[in-house]
Amino acid sequence: xxxxxxxxxxxxxxxxxxxxxxxxxxxxxxxxxxxxxxxxxxxxxxxxxxxxxxxxxxxxxxxxxxxxxxxxxxxxxxxxxxxxxxxxxxxxxxxxxxxxxxxxxxxxxxxxxxxxxxxxxxxxxxxxxxxxxxxxxxxxxxxxxxxxxxxxxxxxxxxxxxxxxxxxxxxxxxxxxxxxxxxxxxxxxxxxxxxxxxxxxxxxxxxxxxxxxxxxxxxxxxxxxxxxxxxxxxxxxxxxxxxxxxxxxxxxxxxxxxxxxxxxxxxxxxxxxxxxxxxxxxxxxxxxxxx
Numbered sequence: 657x658x659x660x661x662x663x664x665x666x667x668x669x670x671x672x673x674x675x676x677x678x679x680x681x682x683x684x685x686x687x688x689x690x691x692x693x694x695x696x697x698x699x700x701x702x703x704x705x706x707x708x709x710x711x712x713x714x715x716x717x718x719x720x721x722x723x724x725x726x727x728x729x730x731x732x733x734x735x736x737x738x739x740x741x742x743x744x745x746x747x748x749x750x751x752x753x754x755x756x757x758x759x760x761x762x763x764x765x766x767x768x769x770x771x772x773x774x775x776x777x778x779x780x781x782x783x784x785x786x787x788x789x790x791x792x793x794x795x796x797x798x799x800x801x802x803x804x805x806x807x808x809x810x811x812x813x814x815x816x817x818x819x820x821x822x823x824x825x826x827x828x829x830x831x832x833x834x835x836x837x838x839x840x841x842x843x844x845x846x847x848x849x850x851x852x853x854x855x856x857x858x859x860x861x862x863x864x865x866x867x868x869x870x871x872x873x874x875x876x877x878x879x880x881x882x883x884x885x886x887x888x889x890x891x892x893x894x895x896x897x898x899x900x901x902x903x904x905x906x907x908x909x910x911x912x913x914x915x916x917x918x919x920x921x922x923x924x925x926x927x928x929x930x931x932x933x934x935x936x937x938x939x940x941x942x943x944x945x946x947x
Contacts, residue, residue, distance in 0.1 A: 681789030831903035
């Protein structure tokens with residue numbers, strides 16, 4: 657439209673609140689993700705273990721099953737306790753990792769490969785808001801795989817149990833929440849930082865796998881060479897299990913010697929800070945091209 661026609665008019669609609677502008681990225685990211693039937697099927701498949709654990713709760717609280725077990729003099733006792741929820745979060749943390757590997761490269765790598773980041777940051781968007789909008793996508797998806805179904809199972813057991821179960825087990829709400837949130841934050845930050853430095857989606861997906869798997873291999877080599885167990889500090893999945901079991905007041909039996917949970921927390925904090933620094937260095941409103 658030519659300027660001399662003077663047909664431009666100011667925007668008269670309601671302005672978006674400053675704090676919520678980053679969620680515009682989140683909304684459009686969800687629209688693109690759930691438009692894919694493959695992703696929708698994958699998301700549903702990640703929730704199938706929840707049905708299996710819920711079925712266990714129904715069986716454990718069935719009077720008929722208890723009667724059959726007593727008649728058979730079986731030693732198997734079906735009950736829901738800390739081991740049930742640690743096993744559930746271990747299973748769902750693996751699905752959360754797979755979900756992160758699939759989703760995260762579509763969030764950042766595409767913006768970088770297509771040169772869209774300068775366009776985003778030229779709007780009233782800061783780098784922190786850009787990261788928050790992308791982080792919210794992973795945060796919501798992974799929450800529906802971890803702590804939300806875990807709390808649903810906890811209250812399901814409380815409702816079906818004949819004894820006052822919730823009163824003596826309500827302390828588990830805290831570990832369910834903060835262990836899940838710690839894993840979500842670590843996965844999201846590491847995946848976003850990795851995707852920010854790799855522009856191609858497939859390569860970024862493989863790089864996220866490599867960041868979690870290759871250091872654990874180096875750690876195993878260090879342990880075998882130096883006859884120590886401190887090489888497990890490079891295995892982020894193992895460190896999550898240590899934190900998870902410590903949160904539920906049990907000991908992790910994955911190996912004979914375990915890493916102290918304080919060391920696991922320190923490694924998680926270090927990896928998170930390094931991921932933020934990598935994001936800070938990569939996300940810029942301009943790109944330098946050297947010929």
